[in-house]
Amino acid sequence: MLKTWYSFLLCWLSLQLEANPGLKVRITQKGLDYGRRIGMELLKQEVLKETFPSWSGQESFSVVKVNYVISRLRINAVHFPESSASFIPGTGISLSVAHASATISADWKMNAWLLKDQGGITASISGLFIAVVIKVSRDSTGHLSMLLHNCQTSINSVKVKLSGKSSWIYSFLSGYLEKPVHTKLNKNLCINIRYKIQMMDAQLRKHKVLNQIDAFAQIDYSLVSSPAVFKSHMNLDLKGTVYPVGNRTDPPFVPAPFALPNKDDSMLYLGVSSYFLKSASLAYYRAGAFNITMSKELATTFNLNTALFKDFVPEIALSYVTACPMLLKLMATSPPVVSLNADRCILHITGCVEVFAVLPYSTTQYIFAGNLTASTRVYLTITKQRLIISLLLKRLHFSLLHSILGFSEQMSLAENFLSYALRSAVIPVINDKLGKGFPLLNLAHTTLTGPVIKMNPVRRPISCYRILVLCQACAFLCVPVLVKSKCC
Template sequence: MKYLTSIYASSSPYRLISSLCGKGEKMFNAWYSFLLCWLSLRIEANPGLKVRITEKGLDYGRKIGMELLKQAVLKETFPSWSGQENFSVVTVSYVISRLRINSVDFPETSASFIPGTGISLSVAHASATISADWRMNTWLLNDHGGITVSISGLFITIVFKVSRDSAGRLTTLLDDCQLSINSVKVELNGGSSWIYSFLSGYLEKPIHSKLDQNLCQNIKYKIQMMDAHIRQQKVLTQIDAFAQIDYSLVSSPAVFKSHINLDLKGTVYPVGNHTDPPFVPAPFALPNQDDSMVYLGVSSYFLKSASLAYYRAGAFSITISEELATTLNLNIGLFKDFVPEIALSYIISCPVLLKLMATSPPAVSLNADKCILQITGCVEVFAVLPNSTTQYIFAGNLTASTRANLTISKQKLIISLLLKRLQFSLLHSSLRSSERMSLVENFLSYALWNTVIPVINDKLGKGFPLNLAHTILTGPVIKMNQDHLVISTDVQYKHEEKRDEDFHSHSF
């Protein structure tokens, strides 16, 4: 009798409960990991960008986390294990196999913001049932059967603190953990039933004690592991070959009763050049609303730093190719009627090639209900000769005033330009001056209107990513204000099998 008690107290029940402790951790971890994805939102940056998660968003994260937890727990598999114990003249060998979670229930869960600290998660009346097979061998007895551990009335409240580390990454630590369990029932079956009925009652108290002692400590350890994993993440996100976004926190998250605010740097840099722009973001505030799950504030600073970054990276040098030009029948022949000198210089009608270069970063201004983009540059016109070489014809200055339409598509902020006014002035030409050159300028303006702006819009159409990790925006609304815009949106969790694999491998 003594050696049977020792076997189950030191091995199988404890291992089963350790697994259950792991499930309790997973209950927290699934919700916690989902929330942290939100708190490390990959839309970019200083109070150049602001992120607010409301109670509505927090509650949605809780619901998704609990559902993901149930699915993960019921799919979880565990390896068999074996051991050997010596008791006086008796050696007992045992094997525990086919450990599985039969059921788990979290009927009451809640999450709330703790002002000045972080987030609280509470689970009440949780229960779980775990079963396994056992087999033991001695010179006296060879036997096998099953074991069932039923836990009910699990109450746990966890508070974790959120802050910022020196690199601007989100960091968390366990601030408080309170736990109580109403009932632990152990049932051993198979073999000599009178022995196992006795042992079942004997083992319930130590198993209960092990849960009380270890569950909060295990949760703290898991939080430390996940915090270390989060700190390894880069604070720069690359948009494309030209630019990167710094999304580091500039201060610790500000936690209030109804929401949590994150101030992000929101600076766009050319790839490989992290020199700050010669201007700073102006302060702005998010609206005092809570109808949406998430509010994203984008200042004009963010857009201006993007404009400067792409300018420094040379992204605003555009060549209208021969193929694109010929779609508008843009060739030397079209100029001959306006400028006789062209007819004398080019006997054969040649395609025309346009080169557009910004001479300064496009100026961005945000006002109520509109975004204005002012582009200043120069344009050069070349003839494409039959031998594929080019010959310079003339050049001019170009100033375009455009209205920028902002939309959200496929999780990206898309900017498209609508040309409102265009001014062109001739700089110099290889041709003799002509009064008819104004007609050329008018025609060129038309060509720029129909070729350059579409090319720019095609580049802008790639968009700025709004990476709310593994979620999609639902019903986003953009409201433009003086010097900033606000995107209010709900989100929907996007299930991905690969994400599930990563979650198990990194979190548990």
């Protein structure tokens, strides 16, 4: 019995220590190849702007020693005809450049016995090979971290051409300067690469993992574990929790494990779990986003006054000889429930409603109150790098709690009015609040356009569904995106 309890305790502890993500990102080999192509173009631009420190040295020519200084070294042209990138399982990313070439210019000074001179130097480098392995991990704050794991470089040939006053010695000295230039470049390439990767890592740490969506909610994009690197792809597990602004209290539920499909024919896959949607629902509920007071000024699609009840609840219209403006107060009494089905996503809202007449001098008179439950269809779109959620009212049920006019026998008519009001005025206000959307990760400044969203069932022991989002085209590339939910 003790052994059974011990095994149960270990199992429970392992579950507590395991942090499942709310969002998953997968970068495939196709995505890595795209990043390499863009990265090589950016690297060329950076290399051409690069500056290098001066260095000095000494060379012996028979019995004569020559001291030299090379300064203002700069790269004028660079070519990367062959490059490749691949995933290193369990480590990170391997990048290599072969048969690269560059043209370098600099100033030189020479000091020898009975001879001083200065001028310009042009060095042509060919057969440059660079192989770099970058280790990716998660730091203590949940940021993606990059570290130079291995670096190898070699240069096949360096040709040096000098210009200056004493032209008769240029051809003699050029051959001797090729060796130190070759050695210096070969030695400093990996040092410069390490520095660049450290700068990239520092930039990654500056990125906010907590992004504010709007005045109500913020989303946590921190990594819950180090990236999982496989031969064909790399997975990033993100927390994907939505919080009310200023409140980082975790929701009273945890994400269940879910997996992206075993596919690599797209550049990028994004998995969105139902935990993400549930946490968003709870965050907006806690922030009061579902509590709406609808007045005459906000009801742009119809005139919200007592005369409007003429066709719904005549008693109300007859009670006010002069039509009075109205206030419609709706309050969610519990967090809306997200339900994922095989072909749709439904949001179930439970709340209460209070209706008031606005009398002269802005005083209000209570008319009736009741409970309501509403089912809304949820539509997901991706616009301008944001996941947009919009609602469409499908069903409404109303039960009267209290009324000063006693029209309980006309409940269906009151329900029709509330359904009309929600469709015409309230839901548009909620959609306007949700319209700013949830910011998606901006990978390599890629803009996703033309997404197609589908929901397909996942065969699991319990009811699960996944949402598929296929991005047909992007601003810079064609990249299908998969958005997949975990178990409900």
